Amino acid sequence: MQVAAFWALAVTAVASGVAVFRVDSMARATFALLASFLCVGGLLLLLDLHYLGALVVLMMIMEMLVMAVFMVMYMMNPAGLMPMTMIHNGRWALGISVAVFAALAAGIVLTPWPPRRGAPPDDPTYALGEAIMGPKMLVMMGIGLAILATMIGSVVLSTDRGRYDREDPR
Amino acid sequence: MTPVWTVVALPVALGVLTLLAASGNAVLGAAASGAPAPLRHWDDPLRAAARALVQQRRRTFAADRLLSRVGVVTLPVAALLAAVVLPLGTRAVADWSVGVVWFNAMEVATWAAVWLTGWGPNSAYALVGGYRYLAQGLAYELPHMFALITVALGAGSLNVTRVADAQDGLWFGVWMPVAFAVYLVSALAMAFWGPLAHPVADDVASGAAVELDGPDRLVFAVGRYALLVVAAAAAVPFFLGGGAGPWLPAPVWTLVKTLVVLGALLWAGHRLPVLRMDRFLEFAWIVLIPASLLQMLVVALVVLD
Known part of the structure; x- marks a missing residue:
């Protein structure tokens, strides 16, 4: 049950993160990002970090709604009536992001993580x-x-x- | 553990109270407009609902239908999810350790709901209404949060049931009057009701809701009344001692207190004029925030002592 919930939330978080760069309206991009954050809040709840999970949900909704105002205000096409894209400088951006992802992933795999000390607190x-x-x-x-x-x-x-x-x- | 009956009882109770709120509002409206027998208007919301179910949806040019559907549906869902941590008498459906934070998070989801409902139809007045709700959110949310934190501070717990139990003898509404008043104002604000109905006000032809028709309008209206009910019901464990009271069992007292608060909110909706958002924002930041902070300081000193 917990494993299924974890994968559902994780896949949804990544998928809506991808959607941020695929949609053609700033409002949709904002709310795709919000959906991704809400899934992360759900993951925290799964880890029994109830306060942090509820707080992420609370703050992310408020923050993304304020962000929506600014994102819509600063974009070239506020109404979303003309085609727009979230991606600029395509070829270089692809190269940079692949390199950064590879470096971070390699860091996760290659770092000699220390063994865990202590136990999770009761509360x-x-x-x-x-x-x-x-x-x-x-x-x-x-x-x-x-x-x-x-x-x-x-x-x-x-x-x-x-x-x-x-x-x-x- | 949570008894199974509460899982069934909560949606039923919320539904009945939502209908009651809509009916009560129709009767109050009829009385205010001088109709001969106002009580006969109790079934107006039912008629309107039946009409809405068979009405066609209005379509606007280049609307973002996905976003506006999400917005409309979020409203009642947020109300229900906020209600799961409220004790029905002595037991809540979800007796979570951080219930107060959860309630706050779900009620903030209305920000997204109203903004999306306003954005979706690609209509100027709807958009104005959606943006007004964001401004209203920035105005009421901080004092509202401070009021909730004050309550949690007084109880020494973020669990809603414990908050209610902590008021043994003296209600928080009595010895934290400023927090209670701030909460009631923010209850009106979160359901954009009465004096704080600027996001759906008449000057922009009912604002965020202007393009809603048929089932969409019905779901939006149900969600708004449900929010009002949940805001009133939450005042009971937070400020009015939960289900405590003489002779009658706890669920009955919870219901009675909820109805009193709900009635007061509905009545305020008919007695007070709609406030302009910029004026309310100024009042909230210059008066309500310092007042709620001072209230928190007083409570903290009492609790520390």
């Missing part, structure tokens, strides 16, 4: 919280501040009104 959610709030606290605080600064910076750059300019008089 992975609790262990994750301990790690984030304990030894990794400084990193998380740094990342949090960086993300917040990026968000505020991009909003300030993209809006054309200042703090006291009201769009509508009240």
Whole structure:
């Protein structure tokens, strides 16, 4: 049962990943990518990492919907009425991607992986919280501040009104 | 283990409550418009559903039919999947350790549903509605998440049943009033209902839903009422003590409390004007987010103590 679910999710994830580059509409590409991410969330749930799995589903839906706005906004053909392609520079791109895939796959096979130490925790959610709030606290605080600064910076750059300019008089 | 009856009972209960919500809305609408016998309008949704089943689908030029079907169907499916972690009385269909996160994830799937429904038909007003829902999502989601985190913090668990059990004696709705108020606002927002129905508002000829006809419109409407029901039902374990109450058994109390919250949401839909999205966004970020963060701080101090 678990093995069947794993293969179904894994194959669907890869297939919808391929679909991202085969479809001719930006909206379809966005949602094919979302489907791929949701399958990865399902794989995490299969590993009994319930919190991470549910979180991947939650964040990926929100993130891809915001991404959809930007992807549609920046593309050459927002309405998808004219033919478009996600692939550019075909021959070189093929060569580069095959080389990168081969290098990564060789790395997986050739690396002498260390034997596993320790056992999975009883409650992975609790262990994750301990790690984030304990030894990794400084990193998380740094990342949090960086993300917040990026968000505020991009909003300030993209809006054309200042703090006291009201769009509508009240 | 999960008793088998809950697996059957959940879709049935959701279906009945969805119909009840639609009926109640029709009666409230008739009363508001001054119809002579408003209660006689209880079967209006059934008539509309029967009509929708035999209606032809509207076709638009160069529509992305696959995406709009996916969007329409996602709405009721998301409502049902969000409901599996809610206890029916004392037992949930899926008593998961991270039920609160799961509920949040499924309810966020409506973002995709409404945007896809708006994008699919290749129609300007539908697209405007879809984009409005994304803006609404960015407005309500953060305060909503903070309210849910506050509840989990107060209970010390992400399991919905444990959250309900943690309110022994004092409901979270009583000692976390700000979180409860934020939750009720976001409940209206996630079902794009009443004052937060801007994505399907009249000024864009019912927005995201403008091109839906026949069975598509029926599924979309069912999904929206189901979301409203699930949002109301989730308020019970989160803020109103779950199935706890004197004399009556837990499932009955759960039902009674759900109906009270649902009634309040429906009533708000008829009493409050539709808010413009940019104004709600400003209110959400300047008022609701700081307020919900302060509420979380207070709860954290109480829990730590």
